[in-house]
Amino acid sequence: IKIKIGDIMERYIKRQKSRRIKKYFLVTFISILIFIIILLLYQNYMNIDINKSVRLEENNVERTSQTFNYAHKEDEELQNMIEKTTSCVVGISKIKNTGSTIFLNDGVGELGLGSGVIVTENGYILSNEHVTGKKFSNCYVTLEDGRSYKANVVWSNSSLDLSICKINMTGLTYATLGSSENIKVGQAVYAIGNPIGFEFQRTVTAGIISAVNRTIKLEEKQENEIKVSYMDDLIQTDATINQGNSGGPLINANGEIIGINTVKITSAEGIGFAVPIDVVKPIINRFSKEGKFEEATLGIFAYDKNMISYIDTSIEIENGIYVAEITRYSPASQVNLTIGDIITKIDNTELNKMSDLRRYIYSKKPGDKVTLTIYRKNREYQLDIILGK
DSSP states (O other), rough: OOHHHHHHHHHHHHHHHHHHHHHHHHHHHHHHHHHHHHHHHHHHHHHHHHHHHHHHHHHHHHHHHHHHHHHHHHHHHHHHHHHHHTTTEEEEEESSOOOOOTTSSTTTHHHHHHHEEEEEEEEEEEEEEHHHTTTOOOOEOOOSSSSSEEEEEEEETTTTTTTEEOOOOOOOOOBBBSSSSSTTTOEEEEEOOOSSSSGGEEEEEEEEEEEEEEEEEEEETTTTTEEEEEEEEEEESOOOOGGGGOOEEOOOSSEEEEEEEEEOOOSSSTOOOEEGGGGGGGHHHHHHHHHHOOOOOEEEEEOOOHHHHOOOOOOOSSSEEEEEEEEETSGGTTOOTTTTTTEEEETTEOOOSHHHHHHHHHHHOOOOOEEEEEEEEEEEEEEEEBOOO
């Protein structure tokens, strides 16, 4: 019995030992298997992360490349548009250029050099009146290729300091007219012109629109008296405008003309002005299509709310334009319109600036009938007027 019990105990101990060994090997195997699985998962995760990083880097490089290419394309398009407009800018002088350098005594002062811009294919050129002279006078125009032509001034306006002259040429490359209606402060603009003569012709300067609807007071010495005049609805820019830039175009980033450079404030840097293009577009279109422009007239001069503060500080208006002058024997003098009336509409067009009225009248012909809506002593009236010549 003792032998049998010993055998049983020995076998039992062996079985327990065998079980512990098997359990140890099983735990070890499972641990190794888990370790291998974790290692494989980690390596797979790292590969995914690396691939993701590589793809992100590739995408960033691609986006950077696309942004660069887009910016480069934009710059190239802008340069091409400026170049096209620049080719339409001309030099204008009051006497024929004999080839003398601008640095000699018979330079800028004698030639009266300025700028202009071709606005139709058949030779109409837009500029300033103080550059070309008044209507029916003559000036000399020098094209980009150096050819010079005698030009006739076919239209001018002293209040706007704008003029249109004509050379006998067709097939000309002409600039694109934009709109000055919705321009914004801070918008990029470029001024083109001949700053000090033909040696530096078609100089381009860059800047922004600093302000719109500016009114400036001009004082000009004539004989023994000072003549005072005002210019309103001007575009203010910090693009450099020098004396010879007068009459040249102010263009936007699309190469479209939004104004004509006119004056610079000499007492400060970076303050120049341009006349908005919209006021003269109806006249250019008429000349281009019909070869003539019969200017209609209402026979009044009016001030807007920005201008009236220069004239009479006691007058306040919220909207409309204030009638300051009525020309004798004009259409306005034949109806019940008086100085002090405020015109708020012409036909269905609202008026807030004198340039609004000019632009509308320029789109009409002598003999056309217009209806004015006016306020007088807090009452509204309507007047029908036949435009004169």
